[in-house]
Amino acid sequence: MAALIPVLLFGGWTAYRSAADHRAAALRTARETVSRVAERVTAEMMSQERVAETLAASAALDGPDLPAFYREAERVRAMHPLWHTVELDDLAGEQVLNLLRPLGAPLGPTADRATFDEVLRDRAPAVGGIGPVGPVSGVRLVALRVPVTRDGALKGVLTVALSPDAVGDVLRGAGIPPGWIGAVVDRGGRLITRSADEAATVGLPASPDVQHAIATGTGGSYKGVTRDGVPVETVFERLTACGAWTVHLGVPRSALDGPVRRALLAVAAVATASLALAATLVALLARDLARRRERERGLAAAALEASEERAALAVAAADLGTWRWDAAAGSFTCSARCCVLVGLPGGAGGRGTWTLADFLAPVHPADRDALRAAAQGCVAAGGAFAADFRLRVDGGPAPWRHIRGRAGDGDSRGEVYGIVADIDAPKRAEAERSDLLRRLAAAQEDVQRRVAHDLHDQVGQTVTGLSLGLKGLERALDGPPEGGGASFAPELGDRVRWLSDLAGTIGRDIHRVASDLRPTALDDLGLPKALAALAADWSALYGVAADVQVIGSEERLPDEVATAIYRVVQEALTNVLKHARARTVSVVLDRRPRDVRVVIEDDGAGFDPEAAPVPGERRRVGLLGMRERLGLIGGTLRVEASPGAGTSLFVHVPLDPDHAEEGAP
Numbered sequence: 001m002a003a004l005i006p007v008l009l010f011g012g013w014t015a016y017r018s019a020a021d022h023r024a025a026a027l028r029t030a031r032e033t034v035s036r037v038a039e040r041v042t043a044e045m046m047s048q049e050r051v052a053e054t055l056a057a058s059a060a061l062d063g064p065d066l067p068a069f070y071r072e073a074e075r076v077r078a079m080h081p082l083w084h085t086v087e088l089d090d091l092a093g094e095q096v097l098n099l100l101r102p103l104g105a106p107l108g109p110t111a112d113r114a115t116f117d118e119v120l121r122d123r124a125p126a127v128g129g130i131g132p133v134g135p136v137s138g139v140r141l142v143a144l145r146v147p148v149t150r151d152g153a154l155k156g157v158l159t160v161a162l163s164p165d166a167v168g169d170v171l172r173g174a175g176i177p178p179g180w181i182g183a184v185v186d187r188g189g190r191l192i193t194r195s196a197d198e199a200a201t202v203g204l205p206a207s208p209d210v211q212h213a214i215a216t217g218t219g220g221s222y223k224g225v226t227r228d229g230v231p232v233e234t235v236f237e238r239l240t241a242c243g244a245w246t247v248h249l250g251v252p253r254s255a256l257d258g259p260v261r262r263a264l265l266a267v268a269a270v271a272t273a274s275l276a277l278a279a280t281l282v283a284l285l286a287r288d289l290a291r292r293r294e295r296e297r298g299l300a301a302a303a304l305e306a307s308e309e310r311a312a313l314a315v316a317a318a319d320l321g322t323w324r325w326d327a328a329a330g331s332f333t334c335s336a337r338c339c340v341l342v343g344l345p346g347g348a349g350g351r352g353t354w355t356l357a358d359f360l361a362p363v364h365p366a367d368r369d370a371l372r373a374a375a376q377g378c379v380a381a382g383g384a385f386a387a388d389f390r391l392r393v394d395g396g397p398a399p400w401r402h403i404r405g406r407a408g409d410g411d412s413r414g415e416v417y418g419i420v421a422d423i424d425a426p427k428r429a430e431a432e433r434s435d436l437l438r439r440l441a442a443a444q445e446d447v448q449r450r451v452a453h454d455l456h457d458q459v460g461q462t463v464t465g466l467s468l469g470l471k472g473l474e475r476a477l478d479g480p481p482e483g484g485g486a487s488f489a490p491e492l493g494d495r496v497r498w499l500s501d502l503a504g505t506i507g508r509d510i511h512r513v514a515s516d517l518r519p520t521a522l523d524d525l526g527l528p529k530a531l532a533a534l535a536a537d538w539s540a541l542y543g544v545a546a547d548v549q550v551i552g553s554e555e556r557l558p559d560e561v562a563t564a565i566y567r568v569v570q571e572a573l574t575n576v577l578k579h580a581r582a583r584t585v586s587v588v589l590d591r592r593p594r595d596v597r598v599v600i601e602d603d604g605a606g607f608d609p610e611a612a613p614v615p616g617e618r619r620r621v622g623l624l625g626m627r628e629r630l631g632l633i634g635g636t637l638r639v640e641a642s643p644g645a646g647t648s649l650f651v652h653v654p655l656d657p658d659h660a661e662e663g664a665p
Contacts, residue, residue, distance in 0.1 A: 053125065
């Protein structure tokens with residue numbers, strides 16, 4: 001059935017195109033026929049005109065010798081059967097000679113005065129239209145007039161009266177198809193000849209449509225009605241050389257439009273049949289789809305039931321609580337396990353419904369606003385959200401919960417579905433790990449501080465005493481011997497000086513090691529001065545320009561914050577020395593009321609932070625250590641770098657305003 005539709009449509013379209021081509025071919029044939037008739041009529045009239053001009057040049061008119069001319073004119077008329085008569089008119093329009101009357105008989109004025117006056121005016125041949133019934137001939141004739149001139153002077157007008165049969169013969173010989181109607185019309189709109197009812201219509205006015213076409217155009221086509229009442233589409237052409245005659249060929253519209261109309265009816269029938277087939281096909285497909293949909297709906301319902309059972313089993317096994325929030329209705333529906341995990345009253349026996357405010361009431365006040373904003377943002381923007389929050393308890397540590405939700409699609413966009421999980425044990429383990437790492441870091445710093453003090457206060461002082469003793473021994477060796485005894489050997493003094501220099505080098509190394517373990521400036525002067533001293537020593541030691549800028553307050557920071565930032569800057573300078581090949585390094589310390597920000601920039605080689613590590617290449621342990629150290633105090637590290645454009649480290653450490661001055665002396 002589906003295959004029949006394009007076949008029917010193609011058949012209807014083919015029939016219509018065939019009918020349209022037939023119509024175009026008929027009009028093309030009509031135009032060719034009109035052109036052929038116009039050429040033949042023009043040629044015939046031009047031939048008759050040349051004969052008339054030859055007769056007008058007869059020597060018999062020089063005298064004039066009218067009897068001789070009369071005989072000559074009769075001889076020429078006998079040679080041209082279509083010549084009805086020949087007349088000779090004087091300049092006043094009076095007939096001097098007419099072959100239809102004996103020479104010398106009274107004749108009267110010439111007929112068709114318009115063409116006579118045209119010859120007098122232009123002194124050129126003129127073709128008139130179908131004239132009235134002549135007083136001499138008693139019939140309607142076509143006047144062909146030529147001037148009679150001698151020595152450049154107009155002597156008269158020679159008129160050849162042609163029978164319309166001459167034009168009719170041309171029209172009949174053009175091969176007009178049966179049923180088509182051809183006509184030759186003069187400039188006045190009168191019929192000279194007609195292919196149908198010729199004898200009865202010669203000289204009569206043409207139809208109004210023909211006269212309108214003659215008056216408004218010189219050629220083309222028009223639609224109209226013949227004198228017989230036949231609707232036709234007519235092609236016509238004007239004969240400028242034949243007194244503005246026009247040739248008309250009308251093709252009955254029934255012959256032109258009938259096939260097209262029948263083709264359109266066939267197309268309509270084909271379209272109706274195609275629509276009927278399509279409707280039947282759609283009905284069959286709809287019934288089949290309905291059956292399939294019903295079967296698939298049953299299968300989907302069964303699959304959904306099985307899926308819900310598996311989901312419920314998975315939720316129960318994972319110890320999760322489920323919930324649904326209808327933002328439009330303002331209702332919050334929780335499962336029994338969700339009620340237990342969140343701490344909603346009356347939820348242990350089954351599901352319950354609350355408002356969002358009721359659901360958020362057991363949440364710790366510090367986490368309540370963030371949780372509400374996350375849920376409302378999920379409804380507004382769609383998608384999903386996840387958050388960790390604490391529950392409010394009267395005493396003891398607050399338990400941790402994890403909530404996750406996703407907004408619905410389509411009509412369920414205003415609803416959010418999600419789960420709640422107990423993450424108190426992992427959170428406590430993470431907190432204990434962080435506390436352990438923090439205490440280990442503090443213990444490490446404390447050990448480094450004691451070792452640095454011992455190196456500085458004990459070993460350093462001992463080395464200093466040794467250096468002073470060697471200096472005194474050196475002076476004693478350089479002076480004169482006491483009591484005039486023998487002088488000391490010179491090489492003994494050189495050895496003492498070498499030992500003195502070695503003692504000084506050992507002292508400086510001990511001082512540098514003690515400073516690296518725990519800089520005294522950090523404990524005595526604070527973080528800004530300690531960073532300035534670190535940059536100055538590092539720049540002097542390695543020849544790389546380094547500067548420190550401090551923005552905001554220079555008040556003392558908590559010991560763990562100051563120590564962590566100092567170690568991060570120290571590690572960053574080490575990385576610059578190892579990898580960056582930089583010329584300058586800049587450190588900016590920005591102390592704010594609620595946080596501390598540090599920016600470390602260099603103009604070195606840079607790197608791609610997102611690039612995967614090359615096999616065999618060492619991991620970026622320095623950055624990992626910085627992030628881990630900052631994580632112990634709640635800080636973060638962000639890296640911005642690109643190859644050839646240097647590296648920038650952005651450190652952010654939040655401060656507790658109530659403990660900002662902790663550790664100050």
